[in-house]
Amino acid sequence: MRTVVATCSVDYTGRLDAHLPLATRLLMVKADGSVLVHSDGGSYKPLNWMSPPCKVAVSAPDADAGAAGVTQVWTVQSTKGDDRLVISIHEVLHDATFDLGVDPGLVKDGVxxxxxxxxxxxxxxxxxxxxxxxxxxxxxxxxxxxxxxxxxxxxxxxxxxxxxxxxxxxxxxxxxxxxxxxxxxxxxxxxxxxxxxxxxxxxxxxxxxxxxxxxxxxxxxxxxxxxxxxx
Amino acid sequence: MRTVVATCSVDYTGRLDAHLPLATRLLMVKADGSVLVHSDGGSYKPLNWMSPPCKVAVSAPDADAGAAGVTQVWTVQSTKGDDRLVISIHEVLHDATFDLGVDPGLVKDGVxxxxxxxxxxxxxxxxxxxxxxxxxxxxxxxxxxxxxxxxxxxxxxxxxxxxxxxxxxxxxxxxxxxxxxxxxxxxxxxxxxxxxxxxxxxxxxxxxxxxxxxxxxxxxxxxxxxxxxxx
DNA sequence: GATTACATTTCGTGA
DNA sequence: TCACGAAGTGTAATC
Structure with a gap:
């Protein structure tokens, strides 16, 4: 599990197209490669995300993006479909990685x-x-x-x-x-x-x-x- | 936005009852007070959560819990309904708080x-x-x-x-x-x-x-x- | 505020 | 693997 707090803009293309303007957000990268983009509110649902199976590739910005302040670009590509999430990161405020292990799972009752x-x-x-x-x-x-x-x-x-x-x-x-x-x-x-x-x-x-x-x-x-x- | 990585067990009571055994997880506390409990896999959906409006109260464990290794207890109570999330924290591996500001929101197309x-x-x-x-x-x-x-x-x-x-x-x-x-x-x-x-x-x-x-x-x-x- | 329909729904279960 | 139904569904639009 990796958590990154960064100012970034996000673009998703796949079943629909969606765009997130530049703002500070929490990025979560899970052990299975899935990525979640959370804001400081809303619900438990991320603003954007990519479900596993998928792969994250980090690259340098192109000239235009670099001039606009982008320092790195994360391209999260689904390995099943055509869905793609592109995260353009400007400034990284925090970056930490943890080994959480496998979760023992949830016990439910009452449905x-x-x-x-x-x-x-x-x-x-x-x-x-x-x-x-x-x-x-x-x-x-x-x-x-x-x-x-x-x-x-x-x-x-x-x-x-x-x-x-x-x-x-x-x-x-x-x-x-x-x-x-x-x-x-x-x-x-x-x-x-x-x-x-x-x-x-x-x-x-x-x-x-x-x-x-x-x-x-x-x-x-x-x-x-x-x-x-x-x- | 506060992120905490900790070994914890979680109990939810409300529309159903659910229990999470002791394991290391990521806890997210958003600015609106909502709490998300994420494991290192699965989907974008947390293992457990509490939607706003709600309040988090941190307390010391009772004698039994303390003897079992609990160092602090978060009680997240919905201010609307009877839903309650109780997080029993053993060890805190990471704790950080960030000011993310208000998110400008998502632009969608293709629905x-x-x-x-x-x-x-x-x-x-x-x-x-x-x-x-x-x-x-x-x-x-x-x-x-x-x-x-x-x-x-x-x-x-x-x-x-x-x-x-x-x-x-x-x-x-x-x-x-x-x-x-x-x-x-x-x-x-x-x-x-x-x-x-x-x-x-x-x-x-x-x-x-x-x-x-x-x-x-x-x-x-x-x-x-x-x-x-x-x- | 209540109600309805949509969702990148996700997630389980059974065929 | 596919299809169907439930979800602590959440969320936005409409009445």
Whole structure:
């Protein structure tokens, strides 16, 4: 890992063209050759970057660039595609290299898979008398998140999202269309379950006879393991 | 902008829970208080981070942590939500602070808006005799990228994407459904135009009578300004 | 401010 | 390897 703080201008050409005017920025060169150009704000996303695999070549500026104050030019070329990042460095304020070693990696918990798991356990959140058929119910166009039957024994297909967007309703609609062709299952009702459901998604779902259920992740997690709530 | 290289372990709690075991990493603290934890590989995405607005508090470790080798603890708390990042630092290998100033920002070219602009200018790419009606043609469910009429005067609705995915076909389908209810416009045909069209999207589009057109951005740009092609 | 659509999305997972 | 779906998505434009 090499970190360089320098005044520089940056040009990217590849999937699009982008240009960064002269300013002071932090350049990161990772062990795999990837390069990140960060400013002192914004988000975790760099202003410009090059993903691995790629190669950095340092060269002297041409006459014009040198006259304009450029002292060195980094050309970061993707070894897969045509993407190229050209960093024209004027002044270097800091330059250090460190051996970080390989990172042991991240442990995550709490995403959509967990919501699905919890809803499968607490299937009566869909209404009294519901029974779980199975999670990841396979169909020709992909697995339905949860398949259940209601108190009356009718099939219920559930699509789970963290953020309930219009796309999720479209996805569930495709499943329902397919499932309702199966005489063993039909009629299949749809339930759109999410931590948060966008207004447009709710309108579209309702219009298509799909029920919307808002999931309270913390409450569900609390029911699942009351210990985690008592602190 | 402060950069710190240190051996540390990291815990995030918020929208999910995540833990990073002890290892040497680069910590970035930006002027707005946001914090990024980078390893020496992966992508431009940090292993962990905290988006602004947030506050960093440095404290001494408790007895247990101290005995385990922790020398200082950074608690990064989101000032908006409940998200929290706790960085337990063992050894600091490097610590430097720089004044980068405000970045003048990025200039981009070549995104969907530009594709739309170019296709509007070169509307005959849809076929001889096509005429542009207007860009961003308004409908109740959002604007259609381009509305045109073919040589016979029939309406053509065009959805433009950089990458033609199944979602884009669904979107265009919704527009067509709506537009075809308008007797002044109907019948409206659909054209799905993208730099790259995924096989499944093409199948779905074709099945629905939507024509697929692959756009060559470089060729279109070249036509728009021949100067840029002559080098 | 809320909502929507885009992104050099990146990143995982399963076929 | 490819394709699809999720993301602690972020971000800009639009309402």
């Amino acid at each position: 959509e898979a967990h919501l699905q798991e919890l809803l499968a356990e607490q299937i009566d959140l869909l209404g009294p008398g519901h029974r779980l058929v199975r999670r990841e119910f396979p169909t020709a166009i992909g697995p339905v998140d949860i398949m259940a039957r209601d108190a009356g024994g009718a099939s219920v297909a559930v699509e789970i999202k963290r953020r309930g967007d219009i796309d999720g309703v479209e996805q569930l609609t495709r499943y329902l269309e397919l499932l309702n062709r199966d005489p063993l299952l039909a009629p299949v009702r749809g339930v759109f379950a999410a931590q948060e459901i966008k207004p447009q998604a709710r309108v579209l779902a309702t219009d298509r006879g799909i029920r919307c259920v808002v999931l309270d992740y913390n409450a569900m997690r609390g029911l699942d393991d009351p210990g985690t709530r008592l602190f | 969907e808006a530009h594709l739309q602009e170019l296709l509007a200018e070169q509307i005959d790419l849809l076929g001889p005799g096509h005429r542009l009606v207007r860009r961003e043609f308004p409908t109740a469910i959002g604007p259609v990228d381009i509305m045109a009429r073919d040589a016979g005067g029939a309406s053509v609705a065009v959805e433009i994407k950089r990458r033609g995915d199944i979602d884009g076909v669904e979107q265009l389908t919704r527009y067509l459904e709506l537009l075809n209810r308008d007797p002044l416009l109907a019948p409206v045909r659909g054209v799905f135009a993208a730099q790259e069209i995924k096989p499944q999207a093409r199948v779905l589009a074709t099945d629905r009578g939507i024509r697929c057109v692959v756009l060559d951005y470089n060729a279109m740009r070249g036509l728009d300004d021949p100067g840029t092609r002559l080098f």
